Amino acid sequence: MDQPRPETAGATCPFADTARAQPPRPAPRPAHVSLVDWLRYFRRDILSAQPERLYRARMAEFRTPFFRSFLCNDPDLVDLVLSGRPEDFPKSTRLFEGLAPLLGHSIFLTNGEEWRRQRRIVDPAFESGRLREIFPAMWDATRAAVDRLAAVADGRPFDAEPHTGHFALDVIFRALFSIPVEDATAQDIFTAFREHQRSRPLVNAGSLMGLPRWAPRLHGRRTRATAARIRKAIRTLVDQRVAQIAAGTAPDDLATRLMTTPDPVTGTLFSPEDMVDQVGIFVLAGHETSASALAWGLWLCARFPDWQDRVADEARAVIDPETIYFSNVSKLKLTRATFNETMRLYPPVPMLLREAAKDERFRGREVPAGSQVVISQWHLHRHERMWPDPHGFYPERWLSDEGRAPARHAFYPFSAGLRVCPGSAFAMTEGVLALAMILRHYRVETVPGHDPVPVAQLTVRGRDGIRLRLTPRET
Numbered sequence: 001m002d003q004p005r006p007e008t009a010g011a012t013c014p015f016a017d018t019a020r021a022q023p024p025r026p027a028p029r030p031a032h033v034s035l036v037d038w039l040r041y042f043r044r045d046i047l048s049a050q051p052e053r054l055y056r057a058r059m060a061e062f063r064t065p066f067f068r069s070f071l072c073n074d075p076d077l078v079d080l081v082l083s084g085r086p087e088d089f090p091k092s093t094r095l096f097e098g099l100a101p102l103l104g105h106s107i108f109l110t111n112g113e114e115w116r117r118q119r120r121i122v123d124p125a126f127e128s129g130r131l132r133e134i135f136p137a138m139w140d141a142t143r144a145a146v147d148r149l150a151a152v153a154d155g156r157p158f159d160a161e162p163h164t165g166h167f168a169l170d171v172i173f174r175a176l177f178s179i180p181v182e183d184a185t186a187q188d189i190f191t192a193f194r195e196h197q198r199s200r201p202l203v204n205a206g207s208l209m210g211l212p213r214w215a216p217r218l219h220g221r222r223t224r225a226t227a228a229r230i231r232k233a234i235r236t237l238v239d240q241r242v243a244q245i246a247a248g249t250a251p252d253d254l255a256t257r258l259m260t261t262p263d264p265v266t267g268t269l270f271s272p273e274d275m276v277d278q279v280g281i282f283v284l285a286g287h288e289t290s291a292s293a294l295a296w297g298l299w300l301c302a303r304f305p306d307w308q309d310r311v312a313d314e315a316r317a318v319i320d321p322e323t324i325y326f327s328n329v330s331k332l333k334l335t336r337a338t339f340n341e342t343m344r345l346y347p348p349v350p351m352l353l354r355e356a357a358k359d360e361r362f363r364g365r366e367v368p369a370g371s372q373v374v375i376s377q378w379h380l381h382r383h384e385r386m387w388p389d390p391h392g393f394y395p396e397r398w399l400s401d402e403g404r405a406p407a408r409h410a411f412y413p414f415s416a417g418l419r420v421c422p423g424s425a426f427a428m429t430e431g432v433l434a435l436a437m438i439l440r441h442y443r444v445e446t447v448p449g450h451d452p453v454p455v456a457q458l459t460v461r462g463r464d465g466i467r468l469r470l471t472p473r474e475t
């Protein structure tokens with residue numbers, strides 16, 4: 001690495017004249033716990049299952065009877081695992097095998113040549129030029145969200161998460177299939193997704209204990225039933241699209257691009273069954289994450305009203321409520337800083353899991369083949385050796401080179417390297433636009449006594465939702 005590593009432990013925050021209170025984070029577990037207690041914490045939520053020292057440690061090893069894992073906060077190790085030698089650290093599916101009934105062989109779960117082929121087809125659909133073409137779908141979904149929020153803008157408390165989920169799913173359906181989420185099939189998928197989440201698919205004992213691959217995985221009845229319902233509904237949309245492509249009437253949206261782009265190496269296309277797997281992950285990865293970031297972003301603006309007013313002023317100056325150009329989004333600098341700071345404090349994907357394919361040595365310690373390698377964005381983004389005032393909300397840090405500097409080594413909301421999120425530019429455009437538009441139209445306030453407690457479900461959510469109050473702003 002050419003840049004010196006930041007070492008800012010103990011530094012006072014240079015970004016603000018007045019210190020801001022810290023937004024909530026989960027209480028860490030005690031430093032020493034028995035295996036039974038650890039499992040109990042882990043089952044409840046992986047964030048509160050971690051000890052406080054991880055905010056300062058460069059590396060930590062955990063040994064359980066089922067697996068050994070190494071959490072890497074050292075920037076050189078993070079580079080090595082994600083970008084330097086990613087082939088030697090394939091994705092560990094241990095945490096995600098519970099999603100197999102829903103996602104099949106989707107790009108999120110595969111490795112090796114199968115994954116490479118999928119990625120060669122997916123990447124071109126998200127090139128920057130394509131984003132400009134998708135933008136009108138985002139704009140329509142954002143305006144629809146602002147209209148829907150009018151129903152709760154009476155100052156009474158409501159949970160923001162279902163609203164941001166509705167919005168993010170609307171964006172995905174419009175971008176993928178040119179249909180709003182109110183479409184009957186999209187609605188069926190929307191409700192089935194909610195039920196699927198309630199079945200807690202990630203809590204899969206067989207995969208967490210690392211049973212061999214040939215051993216059958218027992219998925220709960222509700223997990224299997226909701227996954228089958230979602231896949232059937234997606235198949236309906238895919239079959240309709242196959243017919244439209246054959247008839248030459250297909251809209252030029254993401255689904256058409258994914259289904260008509262051949263793999264440049266093998267010349268093969270995604271089959272309809274492949275598409276069901278891929279659409280499943282686009283819907284899941286694309287809406288869960290964006291919904292989480294937007295809900296936390298709104299809550300942070302409610303918690304820090306002076307900053308909220310600055311974002312609202314910017315939105316008023318840049319956005320004409322009737323129309324917006326794609327290029328205007330890049331002018332929303334304070335909003336972008338707010339969205340980045342939100343994902344620093346509440347990264348929608350809090351940890352990445354990889355597996356050592358061969359024996360390794362990390363910081364002088366043996367890492368046997370098969371060990372789980374954890375990159376924890378949750379801890380890196382709040383690392384006390386890298387970020388000044390790491391638990392404080394200071395969007396200002398994103399507005400100067402000095403403030404942004406730690407991000408080079410300690411900010412991975414979208415991961416990095418070969419497996420970086422293909423939807424990152426999509427998500428940044430959608431998130432910044434939605435935050436600006438909502439704050440242009442509404443004032444958000446917290447609900448006293450109801451600060452959200454972050455927990456890791458599929459993404460980082462509020463344990464009891466994210467409660468807000470909304471009132472219209474003078475325009």
Ligand code: HEM
Nearest residue numbers: 107108285286289290293348349413414415419421423427
């Ligand atoms: C704020 C929003 C988002 C965040 C924070 C986010 C974050 C991430 C992260 C961290 C990964 C890597 C996971 C891992 O390696 O274990 C990932 C993968 C992925 N994301 Fe996103 N994502 C977001 C939005 C989206 C959107 C909008 C889409 C699609 C429309 C998308 C599609 C995907 C896909 C397909 C993968 C799997 C890529 C692969 O394994 O090769 N994401 N995302």
